[in-house]
Amino acid sequence: MTTDPDPRPPRRAPAGAAVLREEVTEAIRAAVFEELATVGFARMSIEGIARRAGVGKTAVYRRWKSKLSLVVDLLSAFAVQGLPAPSTGSLYGDVRALLEVASHALRHPVASQIIPDLMVESARSPEIADAIKATLVDSQRGMASLIVRDAVARGELPPGTDAYRLLDVAVGPLYWRLVVVREKLPKGYLDVLARGAVAALRV
Known part of the structure; x- marks a missing residue:
């Protein structure tokens, strides 16, 4: 059994509509x-x-109507594409994996130039500040919350542990070293930082 081809003519883009490749x-x-x-x-x-x-x-x-809307749109897109939280089966493993991902991103030559510049601009532009918050802050906080939640469920951390402290004691020093001071990471630095962060969360 065959069917007749669709008699309707193919749709055309409205006259004057721009096709964005x-x-x-x-x-x-x-x-x-x-x-x-x-x-x-x-x-x-x-x-x-x-x-x-x-x-x-x-x-x-x-x-995009302006360079501001372009940059905000770009940052917002990265917020949506956030990486999944590590799931290694241990608090130390999850924190170490988080640091590995963060250090890789912060060591990228483009990111190391862009992030400090946009942080300065965010003081003058509420739009950029909001986009940075969504990209760099909210996504990282969400990941930290999942890591701490899993650690509490495994009995590695007590209930009520402040998830945001994980970013303060782990990612904060990493940002300082790579973006502010711009020094190479010593061998084993991420291991030491991960152990320190785990110990700080248990205090």
């Missing part, structure tokens, strides 16, 4: 990261982004 969008996003790392947010321009992406300014403005 995904490869162009991704090229623009990559260019934003490179521009931020090279010149910083204050000196970054739509012209520079377009030139680096190999597109016209119109292609950028079709997608």
Whole structure:
């Protein structure tokens, strides 16, 4: 048994509608990261982004109305793509895995340039401050809460343990070392930091 082909004509995009090609969008996003790392947010321009992406300014403005909305959108997208919390079966293993992921991200040459610059800009822009909070703070707090919750369920931590303290005693020193002081991590540093963080949570 055969069916007749659909007699309806294929849909067409409305006249004058812009078709946003995904490869162009991704090229623009990559260019934003490179521009931020090279010149910083204050000196970054739509012209520079377009030139680096190999597109016209119109292609950028079709997608974002300004460099601020572009950066906020980029940061918000990363917040949605948050990594799952480690699940190694032990508190030490989970904290060590968290530190491994965080150190890898903070050592990336682009991230190490962008994060401090955007932290400065967040003092002047509530939009950037909110996007950074969602990307760097809320996602990390959610991960820390899951790690502590699992440790409490296993009996490794007492009920009521402050999950946010995990970030203070583990990720805080790592951020200081890699982003602020910009020193290489000594051999075994993550192991020592993980043990210290576990001990601090149990106090």
